[in-house]
Amino acid sequence: MKKEEFSLRSPGMIGEEKFRQYAVFVPLIDDRGATYLLFEKRSKKLRHHPGEICFPGGKLEAGESLQECAIRETTEELQINSTQIEVIGPGDIYISPFNLMIYPFLGRIKDYKDTYGKDEVEEIIKIPLDFFKNHQPQRFETKLIHEPPEDLPYEWIPGGTKYPWAKGSYDLLFYSYENWIIWGMTAQIVKSMVGLIEEYDILHK
Structure with a gap:
């Protein structure tokens, strides 16, 4: 690699190898003149986050792009064909303080018949x-x-055991709609994506 290429490189992220990478699809559904966001309630049989509400998605597999991951997981969980999915574009990356990165993609699902795989999804x-x-x-x-x-x-650190470590925080968000609670990472992605939908006038035809 030549040093002339350095100015053209895309920056990486220090420590990225310690982050688990996931992709999710944020589906828009049109029904009787209104637009809905489609969520899943995860099956109680699942080992991770059973019963929680989320978007379809999952862990990035070797050899696939993040968008391919989002589409693959959506077709599996919602029992649809990839031809029913129209990807509009990428959302902003959610970086969790717990070594997790989620890449959301906004899109539409066409001709959806409320199908889903019951091994992973309890209801939509x-x-x-x-x-x-x-x-x-x-x-x-x-x-x-x-x-x-x-x-x-501690002997290597100025101040030793009295070193003033930086403090951090993160926001937990909650949406309450009828009997449903959308919270945590999913709520963060919703808030970000809805802002992008309005900023870019996504629904304008």
């Missing part, structure tokens, strides 16, 4: 997009705790 949920446009989520600030390992060489 449709919530009007206008609800999210007109309602802000409830926000709760959560503190992050810094816990150095017991064998940390």
Whole structure:
């Protein structure tokens, strides 16, 4: 690799190898003149996050792009064909403080018949997009705790055991619609994506 290429490189992320990478599809569904966001309620049989509400998606597999991952997971979980999926574009990346990156993609599902795979999905949920446009989520600030390992060489650090470690926090968001609670990472993605839909006038025909 030549140094002339350095100015043209796309920056990577330091420590990226420690992050698990996932992609999700944020589906828009048109029904009787209204637009809905489609969510899944995860099966209670699943080991991770059973019973929670989320978008279709999953972990990136070797050899596939993030968009391909989002489409593959959506076809599997909603039991649809990839030809029914129209990808509009990428959303903003959600970086979790717990070594997780989620890449959302916005799109439409055409001719959807409310199908889903019962091994992974307990039910599907449709919530009007206008609800999210007109309602802000409830926000709760959560503190992050810094816990150095017991064998940390404090003698190498100015101040030693009294070193003033930086403190951090992150927001927990909650949307409440009828009997449903959309929260956590999914709520963060909803808030971001709804903002992009309005900013880019996605629904304008």
